[in-house]
Amino acid sequence: MTVIEQIIKDHQHMTRLLDFLDQEVSRYRDDNEYAPRINLILEALDYLHHYPDAFHHPIESRLMVRLRPRLERQNDRIQFDLIENQHQQITAMTQKLNAAFSSVAKDQVVPINLLLSEYVLYSELQREHMELENQYMIPAMQALLSEDDLAQVQDDLKQMADPLFGAHLWEMYENLYQHIAESELMPDVI
Ligand SMILES: [Fe+2]
Numbered sequence: 001m002t003v004i005e006q007i008i009k010d011h012q013h014m015t016r017l018l019d020f021l022d023q024e025v026s027r028y029r030d031d032n033e034y035a036p037r038i039n040l041i042l043e044a045l046d047y048l049h050h051y052p053d054a055f056h057h058p059i060e061s062r063l064m065v066r067l068r069p070r071l072e073r074q075n076d077r078i079q080f081d082l083i084e085n086q087h088q089q090i091t092a093m094t095q096k097l098n099a100a101f102s103s104v105a106k107d108q109v110v111p112i113n114l115l116l117s118e119y120v121l122y123s124e125l126q127r128e129h130m131e132l133e134n135q136y137m138i139p140a141m142q143a144l145l146s147e148d149d150l151a152q153v154q155d156d157l158k159q160m161a162d163p164l165f166g167a168h169l170w171e172m173y174e175n176l177y178q179h180i181a182e183s184e185l186m187p188d189v190i
């Protein structure tokens with residue numbers, strides 16, 4: 001699999017995870033009859049911190065640095081800046097949400113409505129970000145990355161396989177993976 005194919009696949013996987021996380025977080029809403037499962041939320045945020053934030057976005061950033069001088073359209077450069085900006089925002093927000101939900105898990109007083117609205121912003125930002133990348137970054141990668149560019153990042157790919165959706169599921173994410181798969185089989189439960 002090339003790095004471009006991996007990035008496209010990661011986006012599909014992240015969408016699955018966000019769909020699941022949206023459902024789980026919505027259990028904190030007053031009108032939701034299901035009990036929140038804080039461990040699943042923390043596991044999902046932990047994964048977002050350890051794979052997309054630590055690996056997926058940094059690889060994209062490195063590839064965009066290579067591509068930037070080859071872009072011909074001003075608009076593409078503007079979109080790249082925006083994408084880069086979102087990488088920083090997303091990473092910061094993952095950490096912030098992780099800290100807030102950890103406090104919830106420890107029974108500390110957390111304003112839940114504020115947390116819910118912050119989560120909605122986060123989920124929307126992640127989705128907008130992927131759309132922007134699919135629209136501007138992926139086509140630029142497909143058109144402008146050389147074999148040599150791809151070879152240079154190929155080694156990094158081997159080092160960091162996706163621990164949740166990759167070929168080898170890590171034990172720490174087994175529970176999360178099972179619940180994602182179940183929720184996809186029964187989308188009407190929530
Ligand atoms: Fe990204």
Ligand SMILES: [Fe+2]
Pocket residue numbers: 007011056057060130133
């Ligand atoms: Fe991405």
